[in-house]
Amino acid sequence: MSIETLIFEKGAPGRRAATMPSMDVPVESLESMIPSHLLREESAPLPEVSEIEVVRHYTHLSQRNFGVDTGFYPLGSCTMKYNPKMNEDMAVLSGFACIHPLQQEETVQGAIELMYQLEQYLAEISGMARVTLQPSAGAHGELTGLMVIKAYHQSRGEGQRNLVLIPDNAHGTNPASATLANYKAVEIKSDPRTGGVDMDYLRMILDKHGSDVAAIMLTNPNTLGLFDANIAEVGRLIHAVGAQLYYDGANANAVLGITRPGDMGFDVVHFNLHKTCSTPHGGGGPGAGPIGVNAHLVAFLPGPLPAKNGQGYYWEDPGPQSIGKVRANVGNFGVLVRAYTYIRSNGPDGLHHVSESAILNANYLKHELSSDYEIAYPHICQHEFVVTTKRQKEESGVTATDIAKRLLDFGIYAPTVYFPLMVPEAMMIEPTETETRETLDYFVHVMRQIAEEARTNPEVVKTAPHTTVVGRLDQALAARKPNLRWTEGQEVTHCSENPF
Amino acid sequence: MLAYLGLSSIEDLLAPVPEEVRLHRPLNLPGALPEQDLKRLMGAMAAKNKNLDTSISFLGAGTYEHAIPSVVPHLQRRSEFVTSYTPYQPEVSQGMLQAIYEFQTMVCQITAMDIANASLYDGSTAMVEAVLMALGQGGRGEVVVSAGVDPQYRRVLQTYAFARGFSIKEVPVCNGVTSLTDLDAAVGPGTAAVVVQQPNFFGSVEDMRAIEPIAHKGKMLFVSVITEPASLGILAPPGSYNADVAVGELMSFGNTMSFGAPALGFMAAKQKFVRLIPGRLVGQTVEEGGKKQTGYVLTLQTREQHIRRERATSNICTNQSLLAVGATIFLAALGKQGFRELGELCLQKAHYAFRQITAIPGFEAVFSGPFFNEFVIKVSGSLTKLQQHFVQASIIGGYPLCESYPGMDDCMLFCVTETRTKEDIDLLVRVLNEVRM
Numbered sequence: 001m002s003i004e005t006l007i008f009e010k011g012a013p014g015r016r017a018a019t020m021p022s023m024d025v026p027v028e029s030l031e032s033m034i035p036s037h038l039l040r041e042e043s044a045p046l047p048e049v050s051e052i053e054v055v056r057h058y059t060h061l062s063q064r065n066f067g068v069d070t071g072f073y074p075l076g077s078c079t080m081k082y083n084p085k086m087n088e089d090m091a092v093l094s095g096f097a098c099i100h101p102l103q104q105e106e107t108v109q110g111a112i113e114l115m116y117q118l119e120q121y122l123a124e125i126s127g128m129a130r131v132t133l134q135p136s137a138g139a140h141g142e143l144t145g146l147m148v149i150k151a152y153h154q155s156r157g158e159g160q161r162n163l164v165l166i167p168d169n170a171h172g173t174n175p176a177s178a179t180l181a182n183y184k185a186v187e188i189k190s191d192p193r194t195g196g197v198d199m200d201y202l203r204m205i206l207d208k209h210g211s212d213v214a215a216i217m218l219t220n221p222n223t224l225g226l227f228d229a230n231i232a233e234v235g236r237l238i239h240a241v242g243a244q245l246y247y248d249g250a251n252a253n254a255v256l257g258i259t260r261p262g263d264m265g266f267d268v269v270h271f272n273l274h275k276t277c278s279t280p281h282g283g284g285g286p287g288a289g290p291i292g293v294n295a296h297l298v299a300f301l302p303g304p305l306p307a308k309n310g311q312g313y314y315w316e317d318p319g320p321q322s323i324g325k326v327r328a329n330v331g332n333f334g335v336l337v338r339a340y341t342y343i344r345s346n347g348p349d350g351l352h353h354v355s356e357s358a359i360l361n362a363n364y365l366k367h368e369l370s371s372d373y374e375i376a377y378p379h380i381c382q383h384e385f386v387v388t389t390k391r392q393k394e395e396s397g398v399t400a401t402d403i404a405k406r407l408l409d410f411g412i413y414a415p416t417v418y419f420p421l422m423v424p425e426a427m428m429i430e431p432t433e434t435e436t437r438e439t440l441d442y443f444v445h446v447m448r449q450i451a452e453e454a455r456t457n458p459e460v461v462k463t464a465p466h467t468t469v470v471g472r473l474d475q476a477l478a479a480r481k482p483n484l485r486w487t488e489g490q491e492v493t494h495c496s497e498n499p500f
Numbered sequence: 501m502l503a504y505l506g507l508s509s510i511e512d513l514l515a516p517v518p519e520e521v522r523l524h525r526p527l528n529l530p531g532a533l534p535e536q537d538l539k540r541l542m543g544a545m546a547a548k549n550k551n552l553d554t555s556i557s558f559l560g561a562g563t564y565e566h567a568i569p570s571v572v573p574h575l576q577r578r579s580e581f582v583t584s585y586t587p588y589q590p591e592v593s594q595g596m597l598q599a600i601y602e603f604q605t606m607v608c609q610i611t612a613m614d615i616a617n618a619s620l621y622d623g624s625t626a627m628v629e630a631v632l633m634a635l636g637q638g639g640r641g642e643v644v645v646s647a648g649v650d651p652q653y654r655r656v657l658q659t660y661a662f663a664r665g666f667s668i669k670e671v672p673v674c675n676g677v678t679s680l681t682d683l684d685a686a687v688g689p690g691t692a693a694v695v696v697q698q699p700n701f702f703g704s705v706e707d708m709r710a711i712e713p714i715a716h717k718g719k720m721l722f723v724s725v726i727t728e729p730a731s732l733g734i735l736a737p738p739g740s741y742n743a744d745v746a747v748g749e750l751m752s753f754g755n756t757m758s759f760g761a762p763a764l765g766f767m768a769a770k771q772k773f774v775r776l777i778p779g780r781l782v783g784q785t786v787e788e789g790g791k792k793q794t795g796y797v798l799t800l801q802t803r804e805q806h807i808r809r810e811r812a813t814s815n816i817c818t819n820q821s822l823l824a825v826g827a828t829i830f831l832a833a834l835g836k837q838g839f840r841e842l843g844e845l846c847l848q849k850a851h852y853a854f855r856q857i858t859a860i861p862g863f864e865a866v867f868s869g870p871f872f873n874e875f876v877i878k879v880s881g882s883l884t885k886l887q888q889h890f891v892q893a894s895i896i897g898g899y900p901l902c903e904s905y906p907g908m909d910d911c912m913l914f915c916v917t918e919t920r921t922k923e924d925i926d927l928l929v930r931v932l933n934e935v936r937m
Binding site for chain 2: 003004006007008011014015016017018019020021023024025026027028030033034035037038039040041043044045046047048049051054055057058059060061062063064065066067068069070073075078080083086088089090091092093094095096097098099100101102103104106107108109110111113114121124125127136137138139140142143146147150151171172173175176177178179180181182185226227229231232255256257258259260263264265272274280281282283284285286287288289302323324325326327328329330331332333334335337341343344345346347348349350351352356359360361363364367379380382404405408413414416419437465468469470471472473474475477478479482483484485486
């Protein structure tokens with residue numbers, strides 16, 4: 001095993017990797033322009049490295065990172081599908097990559113046009129009246145959606161509604177977003193037989209607190225990968241008490257062209273374009289989290305919104321009921337260009353096929369793994385499913401984490417583990433539509449081998465991974481004594497060092 | 501695979517979706533396009549935009565054009581970075597984790613703050629997160645914000661104030677900088693945070709050393725907002741004037757402008773806020789079990805939504821990692837010397853432009869104080885006519901302030917970065933002279 005030293009430990013005084021343009025204007029003294037007490041006294045202690053040092057350093061770092069291009073990435077709820085290369089090329093066209101957000105409308109007609117059309121595509125895909133592309137990511141979309149719902153209730157004199165209902169298997173962002181919007185998150189039990197919303201429990205809550213409920217946040221299919229067949233009834237119950245239905249679009253890869261949140265009864269929907277529309281995750285971002293709303297909520301959307309008239313495209317200011325703005329400028333445009341390209345290259349049939357293939361791949365894996373692992377819910381799944389490794393834990397002490405770590409040794413990224421919280425030793429597996437049967441079979445083969453190892457040689461699983469650049473790291477130490485930055489003189493400990 | 505699973509059609513797998521919610525028609529979207537056709541279409545759409553590669557821009561106002569050394573995109577776009585997820589499995593994500601640790605360190609180095617997080621959506625939401633952090637400190641529900649803060653940022657703050665339930669007091673500017681008397685009057689026992697931008701939206705350099713004691717009259721947090729990080733090459737950093745939190749925008753370091761986003765919000769803070777700071781944090785640690793090899797992990801995750809749910813410090817999940825990698829490589833490439841030179845080039849070129857423009861009759865400086873690389877000019881003629889001249893000369897002009905500051909109808913905010921040559925500036929001056937005539 002080797003270590004890549006920090007960029008700060010490389011180089012020597014005076015080295016640099018980039019040249020600056022020449023000072024071609026007459027120069028004045030700094031102090032004549034800026035009072036000396038407002039000037040920087042010491043230069044920022046940034047690295048001093050040559051160009052080849054920079055190139056090798058970050059090349060090495062990239063080699064110590066696993067992406068979808070490296071191998072299978074069955075990370076449940078994250079939709080780690082292949083990211084088409086064309087999308088990347090389109091996003092860096094000068095006409096898209098080198099434009100300023102405050103340019104006059106007539107100089108950015110193509111950009112506004114793209115956003116205008118993308119908004120319409122997403123409205124059609126989700127079955128909603130109008131979409132805003134402004135939110136930066138899924139959680140940001142959730143917050144924006146809840147703000148819209150809040151403004152709606154207030155406009156009707158129902159500002160007392162302070163509860164947001166959230167199933168116990170929901171993504172963690174849902175309750176966190178509810179809190180941020182000053183709502184109280186109320187956990188709704190799920191039905192242990194179906195994994196869906198417990199209808200009796202929901203009726204009980206609505207009977208008691210209906211007039212205080214602002215919204216319910218659901219994802220369908222839910223985080224167990226199961227489609228909640230009661231969704232229409234949930235909608236009727238929620239609407240009957242005057243509350244709103246919020247759709248967490250994290251699992252939208254299962255529904256394209258099959259069903260639409262609007263048809264299911266939802267009032268607000270967010271998309272994760274970095275999941276469903278295959279814009280890359282970038283090691284944790286950027287994403288984009290547009291939201292779509294029904295007609296009665298359009299007036300509350302943040303602005304500006306792209307619009308079109310006889311002269312061309314322009315930015316339309318939102319009306320007086322708009323919540324305002326949820327970020328500077330108009331949304332993660334670079335991500336939107338990729339999503340637009342994805343939708344245009346797939347078309348309606350292609351998108352439908354995406355979801356069908358994602359569902360087929362997930363059911364195939366579920367079937368193949370069921371001989372060696374317990375499936376948490378044996379029902380037909382949609383784009384993902386949850387395995388519980390409690391059998392392995394009982395028999396040999398091997399945990400979901402151990403199995404996840406052992407997968408890394410075989411060049412496979414780990415599924416999401418210990419989520420949803422209601423399933424013990426959970427492994428949430430989402431193969432996506434872009435994987436071949438050979439890849440799925442390899443995964444099955446490896447999972448079966450690990451199950452066998454758990455029976456015969458559990459230590460090899462419990463101490464995994466064995467082939468990665470580092471072994472398991474001391475998380476407790478990291479949290480107890482947080483070291484979040486390098487400081488001059490800091491000692492880095494390692495077994496051997498790569499001199500480059 | 502269907503046959504293998506004993507299914508007759510894919511419909512068997514769609515059975516859980518009730519008929520009443522099924523879509524019984526194809527999506528009404530344009531048909532699929534093959535790669536070459538789609539590229540032609542996208543190219544045509546892109547070509548309708550006047551871009552910064554073929555124009556000479558003097559537009560800043562929160563989004564800045566800085567040259568990107570070739571090493572940055574070549575390394576940033578390596579697919580192992582681009583196609584990875586949030587590094588939940590550290591053993592196979594050391595590259596991204598280490599890059600973010602380096603990013604956190606560099607943010608601390610340029611701001612002179614103690615700690616920094618792994619990024620936030622953009623400068624505006626980073627500012628909001630700082631305010632929310634301050635409001636979480638107990639009891640105080642009011643935020644004092646200078647009118648010199650980017651108008652879009654203040655608009656975003658208002659939106660969150662509506663949702664979260666806090667009040668905002670705005671302090672006017674006087675001669676282009678925050679009015680100290682008004683600031684002093686605005687700050688009170690209910691103040692949770694004092695928010696000032698440096699340099700502010702007008703490009704003016706605020707006297708942060710004079711503001712700091714007012715911003716610390718009580719237990720409130722002093723939040724410094726930086727939208728033009730090139731200024732940190734030469735201006736005193738937030739750590740030096742005792743800011744509690746520094747937030748802002750780093751997109752212009754190594755990342756394409758892309759119509760303003762994806763952007764790169766950052767947050768740096770004093771050490772004491774380490775368990776309150778929102779967003780991802782990468783920490784250095786060692787391997788388990790006595791093998792003392794260094795490694796990097798996401799840490800202090802009990803602050804975050806996937807663990808703490810409704811009690812999390814923020815709801816943020818996806819952030820801006822890939823842009824953080826870009827900024828890290830950018831700063832490594834510029835290095836200690838280059839970063840300082842970047843600031844000096846911006847300052848000198850902007851002041852040259854300012855001297856040339858204000859020498860033209862009919863183009864007056866509005867403020868007399870120090871500025872970095874943006875300045876406000878009052879135009880005695882019509883701004884619309886001026887914009888038309890700019891378009892003809894392939895110039896992207898400054899920002900008309902009337903859009904955000906009522907009463908500044910004839911004023912334009914010009915920005916000059918290191919990407920402008922003397923020739924570019926002289927062309928601008930020539931066009932302005934023509935308009936006058």
